[in-house]
Amino acid sequence: MTLNQMFDFTPVYIYIVAAVQLFIGFSLSFAIGQILPLRIREFMYYLFSFLFLFIPFLYEIATANVQSGMRSFLFYLALLITIFLFTKESFLKKLSLFFILIFFDGILEIVICSLYWKGICEKLFGLHYTPYINVPNQKVSTILIFFLPVALAEIAFNFLFPLLWKRYIRFxxxxxxxxxxxxxxxxxxxxxxxxxxxxxxxxxxxxxxxxxxxxxxxxxxxxxxxxx
Missing domain, CATH: 1.10.287 (Helix Hairpins)
Structure with missing residues (x-):
């Protein structure tokens, strides 16, 4: 039995992309938790942030759609709820940090995707980018080649963001x-x-x-x- 046969209602690549995006969200929560003082214990903060991010994850699985506007809304809403419930600081400071982190994360994603998809996927593998959500029969191996390296680079940047914040951005x-x-x-x-x-x-x-x-x-x- 193939992986796609095991998941009759939702293509397996949806599970892969949704899971990776869940961990991207968690890396954003981690960065925020390292910068802002917390109202609760660090372990509980990470636990609650992970649970809130499970809402957009379940939405993606239920709708088999990882690129809709509603998915993005739920994803960022989960992050905002985590920030405002479990961190200390003024409203403006929390909102500022959120948008600054999303801004740098988005710029990084655009740059990496452009370089990786054009410079590596097309040149080395001969794979031309097509949005994965519009290709229901896409192979799992192709999804991993396209999506996973970019996502891992984005996650790594989010974990390093607190260092950049303390040395440069906060000024x-x-x-x-x-x-x-x-x-x-x-x-x-x-x-x-x-x-x-x-x-x-x-x-x-x-x-x-x-x-x-x-x-x-x-x-x-x-x-x-x-x-x-």
């Missing part, structure tokens, strides 16, 4: 930095797509309004750069 003016990164972060990670997915035309109106406000914040941050 940046947080308010201006967050205003500048909100727009690219929310536009590139698929988080806002859950609005039209869930609310239809009303969702598109909300999406337009949010992007308009984020654009104003971005422009305000740009005008502050000469002052800083």
């Amino acid at each position: 940046i003016h947080l308010t201006t930095f967050v205003e500048m990164i909100l727009l690219p972060v929310l536009c590139t990670n698929g988080f806002l797509i859950f609005l039209p997915e869930l609310f239809g035309m009303t969702g598109w109106i909300l999406l337009f309004f949010i992007l308009f406000v984020l654009s104003l914040l971005f422009l305000h941050a740009v005008t502050q750069i000469p002052v800083i």
